[in-house]
Amino acid sequence: xxxxxxxxxxxxxxxxAALGRRRLKRRLGVERVGNVIGLPGSxxxxxxxxRYGTTERAERFYERQVLDRLNERMREFVARQEMxxxxxxxxxxxxxxxxxxxxxxxxxxLSERRLAWPEYRGNGVLASLGNLTENAHVGLLFVxxxxxxxxxxxxxxxxxVDALPGEPADPVPGRRAERWVVVDxxxxxxxxxxxxxxxxxxxxxxxxxxxxxRRKGGDFFGATRRLAGGQRGLRPxxxxxxxxxxxxxxxxxxxxxxxxxxxxAVA
Numbered sequence: 001x002x003x004x005x006x007x008x009x010x011x012x013x014x015x016x017a018a019l020g021r022r023r024l025k026r027r028l029g030v031e032r033v034g035n036v037i038g039l040p041g042s043x044x045x046x047x048x049x050x051r052y053g054t055t056e057r058a059e060r061f062y063e064r065q066v067l068d069r070l071n072e073r074m075r076e077f078v079a080r081q082e083m084x085x086x087x088x089x090x091x092x093x094x095x096x097x098x099x100x101x102x103x104x105x106x107x108x109x110l111s112e113r114r115l116a117w118p119e120y121r122g123n124g125v126l127a128s129l130g131n132l133t134e135n136a137h138v139g140l141l142f143v144x145x146x147x148x149x150x151x152x153x154x155x156x157x158x159x160x161v162d163a164l165p166g167e168p169a170d171p172v173p174g175r176r177a178e179r180w181v182v183v184d185x186x187x188x189x190x191x192x193x194x195x196x197x198x199x200x201x202x203x204x205x206x207x208x209x210x211x212x213x214r215r216k217g218g219d220f221f222g223a224t225r226r227l228a229g230g231q232r233g234l235r236p237x238x239x240x241x242x243x244x245x246x247x248x249x250x251x252x253x254x255x256x257x258x259x260x261x262x263x264x265a266v267a
Contacts, residue, residue: 040066040187066189069112070154074188077152078142079105084117085141088127091134096127101206102175107142108164113185115154116164118177121209123216129181132158138183141191145199151191156183174209 040062049055070078084100084107100106100117107117119129132138136157143151164180207215219225 061189066187068186068188070109070115070185070188071112074152075109075112077144077148077150078107078109078115078154081105081107081142081144083143085143086128087139087141088131089135089137090131094131096131098128106175108167110182114182115185116161116180116182118164118170118175119179119181120175121178121211129160129179132160132181138181140183143191143196145197146201149196149198150193151196153187153189153191154183154185155187156185158183172208174207176209 041058045058046055049058067074082101082104085097086100087095087097089095102118102120107115109115136159138156138158140154140156141151142154159182161180161182164177164182167177167180170176210216
């Protein structure tokens with residue numbers, strides 16, 4: 001059974017039976033059939049927009065800014081970025097947010113509907129990729145703090161591949177991709193500039209792919225110090241989840257960059 005309701009002069013359709021028992025899948029792009037419009041987003045968004053009186057503002061944003069592909073300016077923007085924020089969730093909805101970085105253009109724009117980023121050597125936990133094996137949905141955020149002072153959201157579904165066809169190996173050993181994540185784009189839209197600070201980029205020697213614990217920041221947040229008192233500062237494991245916590249943290253290397261600590265060093 002389908003129910004219809006009207007917002008301004010537009011009729012919007014949604015499967016009403018699903019609203020009470022499960023979260024609706026996000027609609028991809030603005031869809032129009034005659035005077036019927038389907039907007040991006042979720043049923044939860046729509047409910048809160050009605051509750052807080054932002055429906056008209058939200059519809060205006062959906063219609064003007066949300067695409068189901070990367071347009072030319074978006075592709076050019078991604079092709080010069082050096083950092084990326086990645087949001088994933090496992091099959092039960094437990095979330096994780098992480099950061100990826102590389103040389104300008106390390107995220108490859110394969111087409112208007114597909115992009116890929118390299119996975120360099122990390123701590124071996126593979127939290128983000130592990131989530132993607134259970135739940136392929138991924139949310140990406142590119143933020144340019146230095147030139148354009150603007151952001152770009154890209155949502156889609158991800159696939160992990162061992163190699164990207166035709167992609168040459170990076171000449172910097174620590175930046176040689178161990179695998180790639182390919183994203184099929186479902187949504188792309190602006191993150192407005194008003195709250196983004198403009199930052200100044202300073203030279204820094206980055207230790208790409210290193211296993212040197214000191215170069216990676218040591219025990220900056222003091223998590224390892226808890227072990228001396230018999231407290232294991234590990235988060236509760238999710239069912240079936242294992243992590244490698246075998247590294248012994250050391251003090252941060254003062255030559256590794258602008259890393260500061262306020263507590264005593266750990267020997």
